[in-house]
Amino acid sequence: MSQQDGFGVLDQPPWTISRRGSVVIAEITLPRLFDPMLVDHLDRQLRTAVGAEDDLILDLTRVRFLSSAMLGRMVMLWLAAQKRGRRVVLTGVNETLSEILRIAGLQERVQAYADVATALATFAKHPS
């Protein structure tokens, strides 16, 4: 993978995207997500992966720091999902990230769960 692929010095994208039925699960594996090229790349991949009938889980268990630009992309994904009647939720949000979400005014808007299994269970109980 070259620099032109958008991952900088990394060999692979620092995230994995999988699917459980109509729920797309994106696990971000980079502790610090600040590089705007990576943010753009992740945003594009998520927009490609999430279909009109899909919900999205963003798993931040391994993320310590997140840029305001990434928060902005999350808002856009959330708004797009809401318009389709679907959901975007977060999992594994640490205390500092939770504080950043509160500061950014997103804590009350984007629901967070302890882990992916818990989030999946709520999707099963309360389908969109």
Added chain:
Amino acid sequence: MNAALPPDRGQEPTPTQIAVIENLLISSDAPPQRGIRHLNLSFPSAFVHGDDAVTLVVGRMNSWNWISQDQADLLSHALHEAVGNAVVHGNRGHIEIMVEVELWADGQHWDLHVSDQGKGFSQRDALRAFRGRRRNLGNGRGLVIMASSVERMTFHHGGRTVVLGGRRVDGMRSG
């Protein structure tokens, strides 16, 4: 997520966030130099260098017991935003243009200066970014995160230098 909120609610900045932007202090003067300069880093406008700089500066401040671990995490966010602004908005991603980070401190307080070589910005620019069409992409939100993560935030050199300031934890203990 509160599903009861109408879709447009998600796009609106909160009154608190608007107040932060409206109260930004942007001076044309150089920033005040507090005490002595403990660190002075200069690096090319690239995120990989910015990451290293943030890790080094916050790590040192934590190891000197100037900040607690909780403060270190919040300060990392704020400093990442400041360095990101310098790289993207200030130096426009031109890797050959340098970003400078300085750490000044006296016995009670510390100041971090982050400087770029761009054209600076005005409060009107910040408000426009925050209220404008592109606000959902993060414009302006970084300023709110920075301001809310430290005790003090001021801009100098017409917006080309941001000063993030706080109180030393060890200073509070001794003083």
